[in-house]
Amino acid sequence: xxxxxxxxxxxxxxxxxxxxxxxxxxxxxxxxxxxxxxxxxxxxxxxxxxxxxxxxxxxxxxxxxxxxxxxxxxxxxxxxxxxxxxxxxxxxxxxxxxxxxxxxxxxxxxxxxxxxxxxxxxxxxxxxxxxxxxxxxxxxxxxxxxxxxxxxxxxxxxxxxxxxxxxxxxxxxxxxxxxxxxxxxxx
Numbered sequence: 001x002x003x004x005x006x007x008x009x010x011x012x013x014x015x016x017x018x019x020x021x022x023x024x025x026x027x028x029x030x031x032x033x034x035x036x037x038x039x040x041x042x043x044x045x046x047x048x049x050x051x052x053x054x055x056x057x058x059x060x061x062x063x064x065x066x067x068x069x070x071x072x073x074x075x076x077x078x079x080x081x082x083x084x085x086x087x088x089x090x091x092x093x094x095x096x097x098x099x100x101x102x103x104x105x106x107x108x109x110x111x112x113x114x115x116x117x118x119x120x121x122x123x124x125x126x127x128x129x130x131x132x133x134x135x136x137x138x139x140x141x142x143x144x145x146x147x148x149x150x151x152x153x154x155x156x157x158x159x160x161x162x163x164x165x166x167x168x169x170x171x172x173x174x175x176x177x178x179x180x181x182x183x184x185x186x187x
Contacts, residue, residue: 007175009034012077014084014104016091016149018141020119021109022158022166023085029167031083040085044072053087062089070096077103088141092148101151105177107170108152113138115160153177 013030015023024040031038042053045068049056056065069090076084077099084104091097091106100106111119116138154173158166 007034007171007178009036009081009105009174009178012079012081012084012104013174014077014086014100014106015109016086016100016106016152017088017109017111017158018116018138018145019088020116020138021088021111022119022163023109025163026109026158026167026170027083027085029163030170033167033171034083037082038085039076039082041069041073041076041090042085042087044076045069045087048072066090066093066096069093070099074099088145091152092145097148097151101153105154105174106152107154107156107173108149109158109166109170110146110149110155111158113142115158116142118160 013034013036015027015030017023027040028038030036045056045065046052048071049068051059053065056068066089069087070093073084073086073090073096076082086100091100113135117135120138121134154170154177156166156170156173
């Protein structure tokens with residue numbers, strides 16, 4: 001299968017990574033290239049909860065948020081294939097992670113600290129970044145989460161390059177990941 005042939009994904013492609021990794025920006029472009037719907041899990045959670053994620057965190061705490069997030073992601077994964085952008089902590093929940101590994105192709109958009117910090121430093125809607133120095137919080141989250149994100153099916157570097165370039169790299173990684181299955185099916 002060469003890079004010019006159309007790519008058909010058999011199940012949802014779930015993007016995981018820290019806030020600022022580009023999950024929404026890359027996800028929207030990927031959805032267009034693959035002809036699939038794009039769904040942002042955070043938007044779906046806000047719709048289901050009837051409030052913003054920040055408000056939900058304030059009212060009910062992170063434990064309740066993660067339970068609701070798990071229910072929403074479960075519902076989304078039960079639907080037809082799509083591109084799913086997940087919140088930074090979603091993949092950290094063992095049940096959510098197992099569900100995503102079973103029902104989706106998981107792609108970790110790995111970014112270094114400077115890229116992440118540059119992308120999120122001016123945003124005020126991130127509950128976790130309101131709890132101190134954003135750079136220190138990102139460093140701590142990287143040390144806690146990167147070993148778990150590494151369990152994703154695919155890893156693509158999210159750098160300061162244009163989102164279109166990273167999207168093409170995700171497409172290439174998906175193509176390589178699916179190639180053995182396609183080759184076996186054609187034989």
